[in-house]
Amino acid sequence: MAFAGSLHDRFRVTRRRTLDLTAPLTPEDMMVQSCLEASPVKWHLAHTAWFFESFILREFLPGYKAFHPDFVWLFNSYYQTFAAFPEKRLRSSFSRPALHDILRFRTYVDEHIHRLLESNPPAEALARIELGLYHEEQHQELILTDILHAFFTNPLRPVYLPASPELAQQSAQPHADPIRFIPHKGGLHDIGHSGAGFCFDNELPRHRVWLEPYSLADRLVTCAEFAEFIADGGYRRPELWLSDGWNAVQEQKWRAPLYWDRNDDDASVTSKWSVFTLHGAMSFDQVANSPVSHISFYEADAYAHWAGYRLPTEFEWEAAVESSTSPVQNENGTKCQDENSAKHRWEWTASAYLPYPGFHPLPGSLGEYNGKFMSGQMVLRGGSCCTPPGHTRPSYRNFFAPATRWQFSGIRLARKSE
Structure with a gap:
């Protein structure tokens, strides 16, 4: 303290x-x-x-x-x-x-x-x-x-902050390197906040979980990679989606991540996309190799199925962050002005938001800060380009309903270690 x-x-x-x-x-x-x-x-x-x-x-x-x-x-x-x-x-x-x-x-x-x-x-x-x-x-x-x-x-699409000269002049970014999967050992791992320093009540108590060997992607899925999912009919293929997710696609008429716009209906032509940001609309070339953002848990899960992988559990994510070979950067401090080039997005996990064994909420009204929401939500880990420094410690748990898309949320893939 x-x-x-x-x-x-x-x-x-x-x-x-x-x-x-x-x-x-x-x-x-x-x-x-x-x-x-x-x-x-x-x-x-x-x-x-x-x-x-x-x-x-x-x-x-x-x-x-x-x-x-x-x-x-x-x-x-x-x-x-x-x-x-x-x-x-x-x-x-x-x-x-x-x-x-x-x-x-x-x-x-x-x-x-x-x-x-x-x-x-x-x-x-x-x-x-x-x-x-x-x-x-x-x-x-x-x-x-x-x-x-x-x-x-707003039909006028106001700009929150003008883009920096470098970002305004940015054209197509270099293609992202192919995703590599970093293996992590299974076994018993300690999960939850430890040591000195601040944490929220939902990060406690520290406890042990058993993990099977797994591998975690060394970077997030990019806009260009997600566009391939769209072009392959990802939003039209119910076999890729959880039942509630498919219902959301139909009811909300999802066809792309939130803030993606098109000039026509040809989803196979990525150059037709534009993406609205805090700096206004940007061409797809400007954001193609930035992490895809503003997607729901359902979309993240469907993409993982389409790609032949899965989402990590929150415990796999945390154990990977604390390992010496972690592909995850657990501190950003990135300014919001760099949202399109920043590497950071909140990362959906496959874990439901639930109390840890032995969890006790804070006394009094402050006990409602986190504990009352431990139902019907999914956990996100990490932090985004808009997350203040100090909030992206390994044990930090964010949580939203699975259909939520307005947050800076993205995808990191996982798979079973071979």
């Missing part, structure tokens, strides 16, 4: 970065909620302040007075035992409070957190501030994810 002095600096940097991410946006941009998974940027700004007020200041700063009584419930996300809250789908209707009131709320909370840090707070208060900072960084990633979807659904 960090000491109070270092938390002062980290708190300032983290809170400032959230505001920096919103700098390219208008107040109108910050009101948009373009899909059920997303939230308006203005809501993210308010909710992250709400977290510090609700779980830290109200409990550990004597005499603290809430900024506004309505904010206590209005910006609650899903903590049923803390307070009532509006339906998530209605967040885009929160035209009031105004943006300047949300920014005042953040300033008010910041001032009181610094006051708390200067008062020699108990260890539990410091631990919760650290949790709050990791929570805010998760929402920084969501701000980028959500605004990309919002701009994609």
